[in-house]
Amino acid sequence: xxxxxxxxxxxxxxxxxxxxxxxxxxxxxxxxxxxxxxxxxxxxxxxxxxxxxxxxxxxxxxxxxxxxxxxxxxxxxxxxxxxxxxxxxxxxxxxxxxxxxxxxxxxxxxxxxxxxxxxxxxxxxxxxxxxxxxxxxxxxxxxxxxxxxxxxxxxxxxxxxxxxxxxxxxxxxxxxxxxxxxxxxxxxxxxxxxxxxxxxxxxxxxxxxxxxxxxxxxxxxxxxxxxxxxxxxxxxxxxxxxxxxxxxxxxxxxxxxxxxxxxxxxxxxxxxxxxxxxxxxxxxxxxxxxxxxxxxxxxxxxxxxxxxxxxxxxxxxxxxxxxxxxx
Ligand SMILES: Nc1ncnc2c1ncn2[C@@H]1O[C@H](COP(=O)(O)OP(=O)(O)OP(=O)(O)O)[C@@H](O)[C@H]1O
Ligand SMILES: [Mg+2]
Numbered sequence: 643x644x645x646x647x648x649x650x651x652x653x654x655x656x657x658x659x660x661x662x663x664x665x666x667x668x669x670x671x672x673x674x675x676x677x678x679x680x681x682x683x684x685x686x687x688x689x690x691x692x693x694x695x696x697x698x699x700x701x702x703x704x705x706x707x708x709x710x711x712x713x714x715x716x717x718x719x720x721x722x723x724x725x726x727x728x729x730x731x732x733x734x735x736x737x738x739x740x741x742x743x744x745x746x747x748x749x750x751x752x753x754x755x756x757x758x759x760x761x762x763x764x765x766x767x768x769x770x771x772x773x774x775x776x777x778x779x780x781x782x783x784x785x786x787x788x789x790x791x792x793x794x795x796x797x798x799x800x801x802x803x804x805x806x807x808x809x810x811x812x813x814x815x816x817x818x819x820x821x822x823x824x825x826x827x828x829x830x831x832x833x834x835x836x837x838x839x840x841x842x843x844x845x846x847x848x849x850x851x852x853x854x855x856x857x858x859x860x861x862x863x864x865x866x867x868x869x870x871x872x873x874x875x876x877x878x879x880x881x882x883x884x885x886x887x888x889x890x891x892x893x894x895x896x897x898x899x900x901x902x903x904x905x906x907x908x909x910x911x912x913x914x915x916x917x918x919x920x921x922x923x924x925x926x927x928x929x930x931x932x933x934x935x936x937x938x939x940x941x942x943x944x945x946x947x948x949x950x951x952x953x954x955x956x957x958x959x960x961x962x963x964x965x966x967x968x969x
Contacts, residue, residue, distance in 0.1 A: 687722075693732045694719065696803045703730065703807075710818055715874065720810060720818060727816075728799060731806040733778055733874070747854055750881020751776070781874040782806050784851060791849035792927065793842045794869045814865045822858035822868070822899060832903035838867045839896050840912050843889070845927045846870075847920050852877040852885050856892035858899040879920070886917050911935040 687705045690698050697703045705722040710729075712718070719730045782801035785808065789795055797809040811819040827835065839861060846853065853860070853876055860872040879885045893913035901908035910933035918935065919925040 691717070691719070691732070693803070693805060694721070694730060697730070697805055697807075700802070702800075702802060703728075706730075713872070715872075721807075723799075723807070727810045727812075729796065729808050729810045729818075731781075731808065733804055733806075746884045747875040747877055747882075748777075749883060750878035750885075751780070777874065778804055780876065781872075784873040784876040787849055787851065788846055788870075788873070791845050793845045793849070794838075794867070795873070796869065796871060811862045811864050811869045811871070813863075819862040819864045819869065822861045822863060825863055827900075827903040829904040832900040833907070835863070835868050836896060836900035836904070836907055839870070839900075840893070840916075840931065841927075842868070842870055843893060843896075843912075844916060844925065844929060844931070847879055847889065847916065848925060848927050850879050852879050852882075852889045853892050854888045857895045861896075886921075889913055889917055 687707055688709070690706050691709075694703060694706055698706075703721045703723055707720040707722055707727065710718040710720060716734060717732045719732070721728050721730045779801055782798050785795050785798040785806075789797055796811050799807040799809070801807070813819045822835075839856075843853070843856070853870065853873065855872060855875050856870070860870065862869045862871055877885050877888055879889070882888075890913035893916065897907055897910060897912070912931060912933050914935040914937075915931055915933065916925065919929055
């Protein structure tokens with residue numbers, strides 16, 4: 643399959659120190675024997691950002707090559723580790739981060755240790771620090787889990803001092819790969835990549851996770867196809883009451899994006915179909931999906947429904963009663 647519209651991609655210009663990146667590209671992907679030598683442009687690597695200094699001091703990073711476009715939650719750098727290029731994602735301070743830390747994403751996350759869980763439920767400084775740590779390590783935990791479940795995500799190489807080191811997802815020339823939002827696709831490519839992303843969403847759900855912020859900005863495109871990134875907000879599928887809504891939103895975002903190039907995708911309903919199979923325990927990584935979902939149109943017994951509502955209201959009144967009495 644020919645490369646998607648990568649030549650129009652803006653990604654390659656998103657580094658702040660392009661000359662260094664070009665020079666080091668030869669390290670990431672040596673040119674074919676007898677081919678033209680890699681570009682030799684004499685420049686220095688960029689000044690080491692403060693947050694990466696401890697990793698440079700520890701020898702985990704040899705050189706910082708360039709900064710990729712800064713996201714809302716983090717700064718991402720291309721770094722050299724030995725003979726290869728990697729990506730270093732530096733999370734911003736808690737107060738600079740936005741919606742992703744919202745309570746709705748955190749529900750159901752399992753804590754490895756109950757002392758930590760108790761501390762986090764309190765608003766003490768220690769509790770807040772623990773909460774911050776748990777948040778920061780969520781992405782690396784998700785990457786390890788998903789990589790072993792066969793989902794296409796960058797390979798993680800560890801999480802040190804609030805910095806996630808991972809594989810640099812690259813295009814066929816060794817540049818940082820474009821996001822879906824950066825490329826133009828043919829209808830065939832759109833159908834193919836949509837199918838690959840849906841298959842990854844299914845594998846992810848079988849591994850117990852929902853991305854929670856899947857969009858054309860958080861999927862990169864390398865020569866093998868889509869790679870899903872940006873997972874600190876990943877949601878626990880079984881323990882989070884918002885998981886069904888988030889899965890459907892993720893899948894519908896992908897439908898809307900790929901539907902721009904292949905409009906027939908716009909009538910599919912993979913989100914509801916996937917969740918229904920998951921809920922009934924029938925979802926497997928190789929489940930065959932139709933893209934259609936039979937909505938339950940059978941008539942509702944209004945009497946039964948009113949009884950259920952009355953029960954819920956009664957329970958809620960009982961739950962609130964002590965608070966009223968005490969006030
Ligand atoms: N492993 C990787 N390989 C190549 N490029 C990457 C990688 N990880 C991130 N990037 C680039 O860095 C950008 C920001 O990364 P990411 O989406 O993880 O950060 P963020 O700050 O959480 O973003 P957002 O703006 O979505 O909140 C991505 O859009 C992508 O272009
Ligand atoms: Mg992102």
